[in-house]
Amino acid sequence: AQSVTQPDIHITVSEGASLELRCNYSYGATPYLFWYVQSPGQGLQLLLKYFSGDTLVQGIKGFEAEFKRSQSSFNLRKPSVHWSDAAEYFCAVGPPGDDKIIFGKGTRLHILP
Amino acid sequence: NAGVTQTPKFQVLKTGQSMTLQCAQDMNHNSMYWYRQDPGMGLRLIYYSASEGTTDKGEVPNGYNVSRLNKREFSLRLESAAPSQTSVYFCASSEVRAGTGELFFGEGSRLTVL
Numbered sequence: 746a747q748s749v750t751q752p753d754i755h756i757t758v759s760e761g762a763s764l765e766l767r768c769n770y771s772y773g774a775t776p777y778l779f780w781y782v783q784s785p786g787q788g789l790q791l792l793l794k795y796f797s798g799d800t801l802v803q804g805i806k807g808f809e810a811e812f813k814r815s816q817s818s819f820n821l822r823k824p825s826v827h828w829s830d831a832a833e834y835f836c837a838v839g840p841p842g843d844d845k846i847i848f849g850k851g852t853r854l855h856i857l858p
Numbered sequence: 859n860a861g862v863t864q865t866p867k868f869q870v871l872k873t874g875q876s877m878t879l880q881c882a883q884d885m886n887h888n889s890m891y892w893y894r895q896d897p898g899m900g901l902r903l904i905y906y907s908a909s910e911g912t913t914d915k916g917e918v919p920n921g922y923n924v925s926r927l928n929k930r931e932f933s934l935r936l937e938s939a940a941p942s943q944t945s946v947y948f949c950a951s952s953e954v955r956a957g958t959g960e961l962f963f964g965e966g967s968r969l970t971v972l
Binding site for chain 2: 777837847
């Protein structure tokens with residue numbers, strides 16, 4: 746069965762510092778991979794997705810993620826965070842050819858001024 | 859262009875009462891989903907529907923039933939509500955297999971079961 750793990754429940758970084766949020770998945774083949782963001786009191790917004798091809802994916806708001814098959818990981822990165830990036834981030838996976846998309850438990854990002 | 863519309867947005871129930879959450883999308887998507895969001899648990903998939911006439915269990919289906927009424931509408935029913943079902947429920951739609959992949963979410967329905 747597919748599963749997705751976000752090992753960090755909370756992460757705190759200083760404004761302007763770099764960021765990496767971890768995501769590991771368990772699935773036999775390469776799944777579809779997503780990162781979503783949920784700002785306080787808001788809905789979920791897609792940051793980026795990976796289906797196939799180039800393993801480094803660019804998304805919105807300056808985010809990128811790298812798919813590493815050998816590590817079953819899809820970590821989210823940003824070179825310099827802004828106070829507005831404070832939110833909860835969710836990694837999601839879905840098997841190719843299926844519609845079952847499941848989410849990790851999320852990582853809440855706090856930004857220090 | 860409404861996207862995904864859920865009703866009601868808020869509901870308070872007593873234990874044992876029943877209710878139905880309604881969801882409709884106007885993007886002509888084949889796939890629709892119901893998730894629940896609880897603090898520290900992320901979004902957990904309750905049921906999903908790959909196409910009109912089909913439904914499948916997700917991660918936490920117990921205590922829920924769904925109906926894919928037509929391509930646009932996907933309802934979630936709680937037959938006998940329990941306090942453990944207090945949550946925020948999100949409906950979503952997508953065209954995952956077509957390769958676009960993005961889930962489009964409704965605004966959520968906050969349900970409290972007393």
